[in-house]
Amino acid sequence: xxxxxxxxxxxxxxxxxxxxxxxxxxxxxxxxxxxxxxxxxxxxxxxxxxxxxxxxxx
Numbered sequence: 001x002x003x004x005x006x007x008x009x010x011x012x013x014x015x016x017x018x019x020x021x022x023x024x025x026x027x028x029x030x031x032x033x034x035x036x037x038x039x040x041x042x043x044x045x046x047x048x049x050x051x052x053x054x055x056x057x058x
Contacts, residue, residue: 008032 012031018024038051045053 004036008036 008028008031012027016024016027018027039049041047041049042053048056
């Protein structure tokens with residue numbers, strides 16, 4: 001879990017200047033639900049994106 005928060009901070013948070021909490025919340029939601037959980041390649045999945053990995057094993 002700690003590595004996720006490190007990745008989140010280095011890939012997103014440190015590069016953004018949020019004007020409001022709603023802007024931060026929206027950005028974090030999009031990163032986690034759209035990019036990280038669906039598109040980002042994960043080392044534990046042999047560097048495949050989760051959706052691509054799941055498609056290999058129907």
